[in-house]
Amino acid sequence: DTSPELARQRVTERLQGVSGLPPETEGPALAPASSVMGEIAFLALTSTSLDPMELRRVAEVDVRRRLLAVRGVSQVVAMGGQERQYQVLPDPLRLERYGLTLHDVHAAIARGNQNAPGGYVIGKGQEAVVRVLGRSHDLEDLKDLTIAQRAGVAVRVRDVADVVVGPAVARGAASYNAQPAVILSIVKQPAADTIAVTRQVDAAVDALLPLLEQKGVAVHRDLFRQSDFIDLAVSNLTRVLRDGAVLVVAVLLLFLWSVRPTLISAIALPMSMLLSVLVLDFLGLSLDAMTLGGLAIAVGALVDDAIVDVENVSRRLRDRTQLPPDQRGPVLQTVLAASLEIRSSIASATFILMLVFVPLLLLGGLEGRLLRPLAIAYLAAIGSSLVVA
Structure with missing residues (x-):
């Protein structure tokens, strides 16, 4: 039988050969080795001072990254809130004025929002690789991208469209006690111990509490915890084991007298x-x-x-x-x-x-x-x- 680790390695090698095909799509990626049965806990983040977009950013940047560093955690999935994105909203009238189309705007943004190799520089016995960093980092970078030339003047994105920060199209929602929330689903690795990983996750969340409280974010851990069911099952079996032992001794005393x-x-x-x-x-x-x-x-x-x-x-x-x-x-x-x-x-x-x-x-x-x-x-x-x- 092939081990799961070896099978994943072979699949990864095959996927690297088809990355970027077709060019318009993102490269395929292998998901973490986990399943729905590996969900060990849900965390709910709520806030009365932050909007849904900022609450989602706190969940993904401050909390999710820290939880992924916990030993035994395979994946952390954020649900709810609003995903932050840069939005380019073309104005049809301004596009018509410059004789441009939506395809021209899209092509200009794709062309001007990527890194590219720039050759190399040789000097003093060393060779340095040159890379052109063309990715946009803020709204101003997107607004200044050139779409075309008209009468010797560059037509930029800001001339034909509004560039704003807005929420992505929502697919589902999350709430806690009828209050908008961001819920984090924590998935463990297949061979990891549920109770041990849960304790480490709790320790990581405890370390984040001062920062989250400073930002006005409350953490709720009582949605779902698989370790609670395990502890309850072990406690019940321990009690049954104890009661059974007592009954055995009582029956022995009754019949042996x-x-x-x-x-x-x-x-x-x-x-x-x-x-x-x-x-x-x-x-x-x-x-x-x-x-x-x-x-x-x-x-x-x-x-x-x-x-x-x-x-x-x-x-x-x-x-x-x-x-x-x-x-x-x-x-x-x-x-x-x-x-x-x-x-x-x-x-x-x-x-x-x-x-x-x-x-x-x-x-x-x-x-x-x-x-x-x-x-x-x-x-x-x-x-x-x-x-x-």
Whole structure:
């Protein structure tokens, strides 16, 4: 299988060969490696003192550029407000007076608004490349562009058109609490950790707050945060895991009706959990919704091996008390013999439980990538319970 990085490199090499074709179009560009599923947060910018055009400029220049520098952020898309642009508004009467057309104005602006090579200069053993910087930087540059010559006099853009700064044609709108706003959609890189990137984004926004408050811009972060859903899911699974462990201990105490065997069996639960977490860390998996789900499914079976072992040991110890004193033997020997007596049965039962989840490891595609951590967590927990028992 071709890696995504290698595929992107090959596509980029092919795109460079067709850049500028046809000349009137912009060159093709490869979008960042991200998807809609990578959206981790929305930020809303509002202001009561700035107009929509200036608010959009603040969002793109001050905020968007800073967020793109955050490690793990792939793309930041601005929505809403008004995009600033230079607009040339020709006057038909003035065009007719000079005998010009809209095509002449367009060609003059395109011709006079581009950089061009200017050769090179050789001197003192060095060679310097000369470039002609012809791009317009403000309204005056656009107004002074020459369109044609009439009676030896240059006809400039200002003679036939009005040049102003205005908003681009709006495609959609954005608002926050019925107030015009600019919303920034933050997209993470595919392999980046959502919670870690969100924390870094929050730190970057906190650093920008003094500047934004000085400009009269308010930042709202409560629109959408994927990390909140992750934290809620992890919190719910943790609570379920805790409640399940408490219920297991309560059931053990109810049926064993003895504190000592119950405590011995209950100790196996946290020890198995700890060992399974170490296994997951060794395999490079973190505690997310899927791995915690696997541990939650296994919590009821984690004490099975210990319960069977403890019950058999308890039975053998009771039988020992019925024997004459000279036939009882050491207590440790009785416990070891009782544990070894059922060891093969416990191992067989554990392996059968583990086989149920093995098919999940063989799934391919999106289903396999989604369910594989759950299966690994379950197998690690069940295997750990066997080791602990």
